[in-house]
Amino acid sequence: EVQLVESGGGLVQPGGSLRLSCAASGFTFSNYWMYWVRQAPGKGLEWVSSVNSVGGTTYYADSVKGRFTISRDNAKNTVYLQMNSLKSEDTALYYCASMVAGRGYYVMDYWGKGTLVTISS
Numbered sequence: 001e002v003q004l005v006e007s008g009g010g011l012v013q014p015g016g017s018l019r020l021s022c023a024a025s026g027f028t029f030s031n032y033w034m035y036w037v038r039q040a041p042g043k044g045l046e047w048v049s050s051v052n053s054v055g056g057t058t059y060y061a062d063s064v065k066g067r068f069t070i071s072r073d074n075a076k077n078t079v080y081l082q083m084n085s086l087k088s089e090d091t092a093l094y095y096c097a098s099m100v101a102g103r104g105y106y107v108m109d110y111w112g113k114g115t116l117v118t119i120s121s
Contacts, residue, residue: 002110003025006113009115014088016119018083019080019083020083022078024077024098030053031100032098034079034098038095050070051079079096091117091119095112
């Protein structure tokens with residue numbers, strides 16, 4: 001059974017920090033790019049960050065660049081998102097997703113159910 005289980009969400013004040021985790025199982029984690037995607041209230045999905053299968057290449061949306069850091073630990077089958085200097089605009093449901101490496105087209109293979117991040121004073 002394939003599973004992606006996000007954790008670490010919660011309520012934090014503006015300027016604060018939070019670390020999200022996504023634990024994967026049921027597939028060969030080291031063969032997949034990992035993604036964080038979020039959905040703010042009333043809005044569509046927004047790509048946040050990506051990391052390649054071995055962790056050497058990362059990408060970030062302009063809205064989070066310099067504040068968020070994606071990383072992965074393939075020995076633990078886990079991907080992380082360290083979020084610093086949080087803003088109210090970061091409030092969203094954060095999803096972990098995966099895409100097999102080397103396929104040549106952009107489609108997520110697996111999705112988690114999300115973890116809610118709320119930034120409020």
